[in-house]
Amino acid sequence: MPLDCGAMMSDISMxxxxxxxxxxxxxxxxLLCHALTGDxxxxxxxxxxxxxxxxxxxxxxxxxxxxxxxxxxCSNILGGCMGTTGPLDIDxxxxxxxxxxxxxxxIGDMVRAQALLQDYLEIPDWFAVMGGSMGGMQVxxxxxxxxxxxxxxxxxxTAAKHSAQNIAFHEVGRQAVMADPDWQGGNYYExxxxxxxxxxxxxxxxxxxxxxxxxxxxxxxxxxxxxEDLTYGFDADFxxxxxxxxxxxxxxxxxxxxxxxxxxxxxxxxDLASDHGGxxxxxxxxxxxxxxxxxxxSDWLFPTSESKDVVRALNAAAANVSxxxxxxxxxxxxxxxxxxEMLTTIGGFLESxxxxxxxx
Amino acid sequence: xxxxxxxxxxxxxxxxxxxxxxxxxxxxxxxxxxxAEGTLLSHLISAKNVDGxxxxxxxxxxxxxxxxxxxxxxxxxDTDLVDYPAKGFDYAILSQTxxxxxxxxxxxxxxxxxxxxxxxxxxxFAYWRCRAYLALKGRMPxxxxxxxxxxxxxxxxxxxxxxxxxxxxxxxxxxxxxxxVDNNGKVMKDSVxxxxxxxxxxxxxxxxxxxxx
Numbered sequence: 001m002p003l004d005c006g007a008m009m010s011d012i013s014m015x016x017x018x019x020x021x022x023x024x025x026x027x028x029x030x031l032l033c034h035a036l037t038g039d040x041x042x043x044x045x046x047x048x049x050x051x052x053x054x055x056x057x058x059x060x061x062x063x064x065x066x067x068x069x070x071x072x073x074c075s076n077i078l079g080g081c082m083g084t085t086g087p088l089d090i091d092x093x094x095x096x097x098x099x100x101x102x103x104x105x106x107i108g109d110m111v112r113a114q115a116l117l118q119d120y121l122e123i124p125d126w127f128a129v130m131g132g133s134m135g136g137m138q139v140x141x142x143x144x145x146x147x148x149x150x151x152x153x154x155x156x157x158t159a160a161k162h163s164a165q166n167i168a169f170h171e172v173g174r175q176a177v178m179a180d181p182d183w184q185g186g187n188y189y190e191x192x193x194x195x196x197x198x199x200x201x202x203x204x205x206x207x208x209x210x211x212x213x214x215x216x217x218x219x220x221x222x223x224x225x226x227x228e229d230l231t232y233g234f235d236a237d238f239x240x241x242x243x244x245x246x247x248x249x250x251x252x253x254x255x256x257x258x259x260x261x262x263x264x265x266x267x268x269x270x271d272l273a274s275d276h277g278g279x280x281x282x283x284x285x286x287x288x289x290x291x292x293x294x295x296x297x298s299d300w301l302f303p304t305s306e307s308k309d310v311v312r313a314l315n316a317a318a319a320n321v322s323x324x325x326x327x328x329x330x331x332x333x334x335x336x337x338x339x340x341e342m343l344t345t346i347g348g349f350l351e352s353x354x355x356x357x358x359x360x
Numbered sequence: 361x362x363x364x365x366x367x368x369x370x371x372x373x374x375x376x377x378x379x380x381x382x383x384x385x386x387x388x389x390x391x392x393x394x395x396a397e398g399t400l401l402s403h404l405i406s407a408k409n410v411d412g413x414x415x416x417x418x419x420x421x422x423x424x425x426x427x428x429x430x431x432x433x434x435x436x437x438d439t440d441l442v443d444y445p446a447k448g449f450d451y452a453i454l455s456q457t458x459x460x461x462x463x464x465x466x467x468x469x470x471x472x473x474x475x476x477x478x479x480x481x482x483x484x485f486a487y488w489r490c491r492a493y494l495a496l497k498g499r500m501p502x503x504x505x506x507x508x509x510x511x512x513x514x515x516x517x518x519x520x521x522x523x524x525x526x527x528x529x530x531x532x533x534x535x536x537x538x539x540x541v542d543n544n545g546k547v548m549k550d551s552v553x554x555x556x557x558x559x560x561x562x563x564x565x566x567x568x569x570x571x572x573x
Contacts, residue, residue: 293433311433311443315444315445316445318445318448320431321431322422322426323422323433323434324419324422324423324434325434341419345423345427349429351427351429352427352430
């Protein structure tokens with residue numbers, strides 16, 4: 001498979017999960033695109049953490065993504081670390097893990113690999129392509145690159161380009177990983193050590209961007225962690241510190257540091273308009289895909305203004321588009337939470353789209 | 361009086377809806393600005409087979425529309441019409457919303473930029489009961505169906521039939537068709553420019569175009 005960077009990649013493995021059954025017409029398949037640190041375990045137990053899938057509340061019999069009705073596919077992205085080819089896998093040319101020898105991966109490459117999976121599954125077109133955050137970037141890329149393969153598209157809490165602020169946060173995370181001596185220039189796989197501290201700090205910083213000031217305040221305030229008084233030291237005195245440390249440490253067990261570098265870079269490189277001569281409307285010219293764009297009011301990582309840019313471009317392309325900004329104080333992470341308005345919006349959209357597609 | 365003068369459309373918009381639908385050619389492309397829960401849009405899609413889109417300010421309204429399968433974006437008539445390409449629609453509709461916009465003139469111009477034609481309906485502030493209320497009570501007109509006090513009403517730019525026609529004249533908009541409805545919901549025989557229409561007319565619907573088109 002040719003990559004955007006110019007390199008060719010062969011022997012790509014794709015790890016994916018499916019839920020529900022493909023109907024006879026092959027008209028009920030939904031592709032879920034996961035976010036930066038997500039994986040293919042959208043509705044099943046994550047094998048490392050033992051926790052429910054990231055969209056378990058959405059997927060299942062009688063739920064919004066009704067498995068009695070739809071065939072749901074979720075694959076690990078190219079460059080990931082949960083089974084699809086990524087930096088920790090063996091480079092066939094050297095017999096050793098790729099590490100930083102893996103060519104740079106883009107959102108376009110991730111989608112191209114998913115299209116190969118679609119061919120393999122013999123699904124002519126997706127009834128819907130859905131995802132939040134980086135998953136939403138993939139949704140937009142899908143709708144732009146393969147409009148005839150997307151009957152509908154649901155980009156959530158996302159943008160058609162990564163902002164300077166977001167690139168900045170990613171750079172902080174990457175530098176934290178690379179500053180860890182255990183990173184070893186990316187060749188840590190056979191050393192028995194890995195950049196746990198660096199990746200953990202990267203995750204902590206990133207995690208703050210997924211929340212909002214008011215959500216942090218509501219959840220933790222200035223509450224102290226298991227103590228009556230300040231210790232006058234650098235222990236995690238505050239609950240919010242303890243929470244972030246926990247997030248960081250847990251993340252290291254389930255995620256590969258090099259993968260984190262590659263995927264954050266892929267997001268930074270994403271700019272759909274620049275791929276179309278600077279016009280986002282051109283990226284969607286002539287589309288027949290039905291769009292449902294969703295943003296969250298307290299999301300400062302992918303603010304509503306970014307979604308509105310997408311909606312504006314879709315309107316200019318005379319596309320069929322619905323757009324809702326959902327009022328919540330839960331920040332960017334709202335798309336991973338059981339936000340009632342998100343459920344009614346997406347549920348209503350899918351219901352009416354299924355009707356027009358003739359899915360019983 | 362003023363049955364339709366509220367920001368959110370009243371539940372019974374049958375008269376308005378019917379009159380607007382009658383002005384629209386089947387199979388056309390329609391944008392309903394301020395589409396509320398999508399009642400008009402749904403009606404136009406089923407009755408006229410239009411390719412319909414909507415814009416609505418409230419999240420609840422947009423959600424209701426999306427649930428019905430309508431393509432509606434959250435947006436503000438005052439600020440977001442500029443985002444639409446020119447002449448992308450055969451009709452841009454503004455039903456019972458003009459009086460709630462901040463800049464009616466600009467909105468009207470935008471409607472006729474976005475749509476080849478515009479359909480605008482609004483309550484007539486020169487309706488006689490309204491005049492009487494002001495004349496006799498000396499206070500801003502308020503009734504059970506228009507129960508906003510002057511300091512909290514979303515309807516900030518009321519106009520009369522004559523005011524509206526003057527605005528159309530001023531910005532070079534052609535009135536292709538106009539219908540005035542009386543207190544009983546009946547279409548009046550009087551033409552829109554006559555005193556009787558401006559006195560007894562409760563609401564009106566205009567079909568507009570740019571003169572040069």
